[in-house]
Ligand SMILES: Cc1cc2nc3c(=O)[nH]c(=O)nc-3n(C[C@H](O)[C@H](O)[C@H](O)COP(=O)(O)OP(=O)(O)OC[C@H]3O[C@@H](n4cnc5c(N)ncnc54)[C@H](O)[C@@H]3O)c2cc1C
Ligand SMILES: Cc1cc2nc3c(=O)[nH]c(=O)nc-3n(C[C@H](O)[C@H](O)[C@H](O)COP(=O)(O)O)c2cc1C
């Protein structure tokens with residue numbers, strides 16, 4: 036796409052430096068010292084805060100005694116995507132945010148980095164540490180090899196299923212490979228994690244779009260159950276005139292380009308990102324790190340209502356991203372077919388809207404133009420509604436597939452997990468849902484007792500109160 | 507103005523901090539450097555027939571992020587020729603006359619050998635002698651060190667020999683590797699020693715390499731019983747010190763040793779009756795410079811408490827150590843959790859539930875993480891307050907149960923009286939028997 040003013044392209048070395056790990060691997064000393072700080076809370080808040088309920092104190096205790104395989108086993112048993120979650124999770128609002136040290140005004144345990152320390156030597160080297168149940172004779176097809184599909188495939192393999200996982204892309208991993216910011220997770224790491232799951236015995240069929248390349252009827256015929264983990268679609272339209280101009284793109288598409296090869300991305304000198312969610316921040320930060328001269332985020336609400344986490348927000352601010360709050364785009368302006376400016380209007384906060392946040396209202400006559408060479412749209416992703424319509428019994432509400440507590444859709448053969456169900460959350464939510472869906476499939480096919488729940492043994496009563504002194 | 511000077515059986519030093527006989531006092535080079543930095547005294551690395559050491563020699567116990575919580579060694583006495591040691595002792599005394607310089611001695615168990623070495627070191631101008639009856643490894647196999655310290659008769663014999671010729675005060679350094687420290691201490695006292703120092707190192711094996719099965723420290727795939735010291739041994743040293751200082755028949759000054767790393771440790775030894783203290787591991791870990799923290803901390807504490815000299819507080823805690831049978835059985839405390847300080851780790855809950863008396867309950871609302879003490883069942887054991895990671899969050903508070911102070915002894919006496927029997931304190935073995 037011809038861009039009016041192309042930014043000076045950084046050298047591959049510089050790009051590599053700018054995209055380097057923001058939470059680098061720990062040394063053995065660092066990890067052991069950090070692990071030793073863990074208080075080993077009872078009924079630990081971090082474990083509760085994790086959507087997959089990893090037994091955090093247990094894995095950390097194992098690290099403190101240098102039992103790395105044991106630590107990895109604890110993590111992967113709860114969350115097979117422990118390695119990517121260690122990198123991708125917004126830990127400050129999950130486990131680390133719940134760490135009791137926060138209440139002491141002390142830094143929380145660096146759970147994410149410790150989790151990476153524990154899982155990398157296992158997952159990145161392909162060392163199998165989880166037992167697989169013997170083949171149970173049943174077969175499941177999984178649609179989508181993103182976090183949801185990968186986790187579902189692995190969990191079903193562990194239960195003894197023969198699993199085939201289809202993905203339309205040329206590489207597995209979904210947004211782990213094509214979406215998460217490169218300074219959080221590299222392509223190599225995302226692919227090694229998928230490889231780990233392949234080694235567990237999951238069969239991958241890539242460049243195979245189910246519904247077109249592979250008919251659903253084939254899947255139905257060959258499978259005892261089907262898991263849909265197709266994620267969300269491309270970036271939503273803004274619905275403004277000039278949106279089709281050159282130099283206008285969607286955030287997820289831009290990020291996919293960055294993930295595929297950051298050294299080949301063509302950037303405008305001045306970039307505007309529309310939206311203030313986590314994806315917007317990622318797009319803005321990545322653009323800045325690739326050499327854009329200015330990156331400006333415009334958002335129609337105020338700073339308080341922004342959708343991104345504080346951690347992401349601070350990262351973007353540190354990178355020099357500029358924020359325009361209470362500014363709404365009204366028209367994309369172009370010169371010779373390429374974007375040259377974004378016409379905006381100032382907003383003010385009115386009474387609360389359906390989301391409970393104050394509704395932004397335009398201030399008449401406050402229009403102004405922000406010049407730019409590239410416009411990245413980031414106001415959400417489209418839903419794959421069309422795909423689901425083709426499956427009888429599968430309901431979609433508000434763009435989300437409707438499921439029960441076992442992630443079963445209205446069609447008893449179909450289960451669904453991940454972004455397509457939750458509307459777009461995190462990797463860890465996809466993993467948690469996948470695990471629940473796998474258990475539900477197992478119970479559906481082998482009966483409610485298929486996954487035994489440990490029962491406590493007998494107990495005598497607690498001893499009577501210590502007798503008082505006889506005088 | 508606080509006065510830190512100390513006087514152990516006539517041996518004066520500007521402060522109560524001495525270097526214990528060990529690698530930090532191997533040479534004049536080291537001791538002179540230490541004196542420059544402010545150490546009050548030094549007990550020279552034990553002098554005797556020079557030996558040959560093995561390599562390696564040390565191993566340690568780490569606790570979580572703390573290195574060398576305990577240190578173990580299989581080193582012997584000095585490996586330097588006697589003449590060199592004597593020469594250096596003389597030089598150190600010449601340049602640092604105001605510091606206490608003590609010769610630690612260990613020779614074969616004959617009168618001649620002891621008479622000779624005592625004369626040799628005293629001729630160098632040392633201020634006192636410390637007889638090393640403590641070294642638990644190597645030397646004991648040769649009939650010296652702990653082999654003497656573990657047999658009160660031998661201790662008595664050698665102290666007598668030394669006292670026959672010594673012109674300076676004689677300190678006897680005791681081994682903790684014995685079932686009752688009172689016996690060798692009383693033997694040394696009976697033989698006329700001027701002071702006791704304790705403890706030397708405790709027999710130990712610190713650990714094993716789980717890959718090679720070699721115990722540490724490794725000497726060509728093997729190891730030996732070593733001597734344990736450092737912060738880990740302080741409670742044992744304090745106990746042995748108190749065993750002597752609470753014994754009315756014991757009347758010698760004590761130089762306290764074992765796990766002293768900071769001024770608080772030193773104050774504890776002094777409160778339990780030590781006259782001064784000696785330090786080894788802490789210096790091996792951090793160097794002589796720690797003397798600064800030791801003297802500054804002690805001075806500040808004494809100022810704050812209004813003590814002018816060490817004698818003002820020496821032994822202040824000794825009367826507070828009594829036999830268990832004299833403790834008040836009617837004293838009652840219970841745990842109290844400050845919900846404002848509680849961070850919700852629930853360690854107190856699981857400790858009491860699984861490890862004590864099931865006296866703490868979780869809040870019925872799982873979102874409220876502050877546990878609840880069951881006042882009626884709490885036995886006041888302290889465990890919860892010990893595991894609590896927040897200072898001052900769990901306090902043990904006294905409950906007035908309106909009962910008179912009554913110890914086990916008094917109780918037994920009452921029981922005896924109620925049965926019409928003679929009121930005699932029940933026979934109750936004391937830990938400092940002789
Ligand atoms: C830019 C961006 C940044 C993010 N950053 C983070 C982060 O830092 N941390 C975090 O935890 N989460 C982050 N997320 C969210 C996270 O990536 C998603 O929640 C997660 O990937 C959802 O997994 P999924 O498997 O449901 O979907 P996806 O990852 O989207 O995977 C869906 C897969 O299904 C395939 N597919 C779709 N339709 C078909 C079909 N018909 N046939 C075959 N295959 C099909 C797709 O090719 C894709 O590979 C980010 C998301 C975005 C967009
Ligand atoms: C390596 C080493 C060598 C020692 N050598 C001697 C010695 O030669 N003579 C002696 O009386 N004590 C010796 N000790 C014991 C110390 O003097 C001291 O009693 C003991 O270490 C306890 O004190 P600490 O906890 O401060 O180290 C040695 C200790 C160590 C660690």
Ligand code: SF4
Pocket residue numbers: 840841857858862863864865866879880883884885886887888889890891
């Ligand atoms: S003092 Fe002991 S018994 Fe009482 S609550 Fe604490 S741990 Fe339980």
